Amino acid sequence: MIANDRHIDHAVAQVVDVQQGQLPAPQVKAFFDEPTFTVSYVVSDPQTKRAAIIDSVWNFDQSSGRTSLDSADRIVAYAQQQNLTVDWILETHAHADHLSAAPYLQEKLGGKMAIGREIVTVQGVFGKIFNEGTEFARDGSQFDRLLDDGDVLAIGGIPVIALHVPGHTPADMAYVIGDALFTGDTMFMPDYGSARADFPGGDARQLYRSVRRLMKLPDATRVFLCHDYKAPNRDQFAWETTMLAERTGNVHIHEGVSEDDFVAMRTQRDATLSMPKLILPSLQVNMRGGHLPEPEENGVSYLKQPVNLL
Template identity: 55%
Template sequence: MHASIQAFFDPVTGTYSYVVFDHPGGHAAIIDPVLDYDPKAGRTATDNAQQLVDFITARELQLAWILETHAHADHLTAAAWLKQRLGGRTGIGRHIDAVQRVFKPIFQMEEDFATDGRQFDQLFADGDSLQLGELTLRVLALPGHTPADVGYQVGDDVFIGDTLFQPDVGSARCDFPGGDARTLFHSVQRLLSLPDNTRLWLCHDYPPDSRAPSACSTVAEQKAANVHVRSGVSEADFVALRQARDATLGAPVLLIPSIQVNIRAGNLPPPAANGHAYLKIPLDLL
């Protein structure tokens, strides 16, 4: 049975979120949902997430899973908000604990913040499977961008997070804590070893002015034209290119708020005595 897939694009962060389902009236998963955040005002909103709710409600779907491909550094996840409204279980790669251990001291998070991933309902290892009604999703470990990156494969479709972008954009940065260009190269090769007609669903697109945003590419397209890691590019050449490029990149605009929320599975920090949640800005540290 083929999965039904609906993509939703947030132009502010360049992020694609997905609803994957077996059939109308059946079971659904949401992958990489976005919580709107205004960094100037420190305000959250749920416009993007509400689109997912409306789509699921209109098709009478039961939400089984809210899945993250990794702890994003460029947008906040709406996983907690969606779970409150639609139910479902949250899931992420099991190495999220390594990411939590890095960032807990950086953000001086509360002493009892656990760094074993328990904020998520399920931590996935490579090869794990999860049921979505009549569909079975398989987990692919895709580390390199972060240690916790995973993809979700259902038939000829794979949701690959930030591992690759469209061929004219390239590949994910590897300079975050725990990232490694050599490891990313091997994760990419794992994807490119899949059949040529396999569809790779991306978490982001940052298109040039010459084209519109696009959610999907194929293995064949990536092998033929990816500007960083097409067929014939050696591991050494990719690592040199990736490391040189990463050295020129600034921090993502939403890095500081995103990480603090995303390693909590989308929950905001515990409220202060006045009932409001606060994010921290570490000075001269990142």
């Protein structure tokens, strides 16, 4: 269930405050990881140099089982070059297509790790799917803070408003930072549409309502997306748009598309999609806050590969 829209009213007021010069606009630096089509962000207050990192990537080669910190180190280098102090390392949800580098970034740059409170639901579901033992905590304690709809954090003088936007998964959060919205996987570029809703706990009807809620933000809101896959007839990857463009031009959920029509489209479309290539390693790591499973007696961590399950 989506919470009271007074939190959206608060977010709208913040965007207007930036437009009127009463709040600084955040500086946004994007980092695109093409193998997973994921965009990570460093968002900072230009006046205080305080920052948040959103949806980082820990590179993983599934065939060899080897990890790489190339993507995360680009973020570390940027933060250090800009003399940023990282206060928050935020996840929009437990991703199914890439591993999170949050613990490594916390070690290098500091900051607190945060995710939506409904991560406990995701941990419960996938704890069973992967047959995790009692040593796997399902209470969200792998994160420093669990966020509820309407919670307010800050980077310097700029509030960070957390909004619960379920549908893609039960735990999805979006973040309004100044005049910028970070949507996670609720929607993509207007010419690409919306996220799938067929993962365990996903719900196309909830997704529709979450997106409609976000679309109450002002037209000029800068919208930053977690993924881009290049829509047909588009040559370049893109991950920044505006709320006006989403509201009027999103091919799946623009104004005038009814909830029932969206649910029918999304259900039919999702039935044709294959599972993300990294879904099994990603979820095992991300439900642990970006940590590998505990090493076994030989000192090696293992990721499970269920057979005939998903």
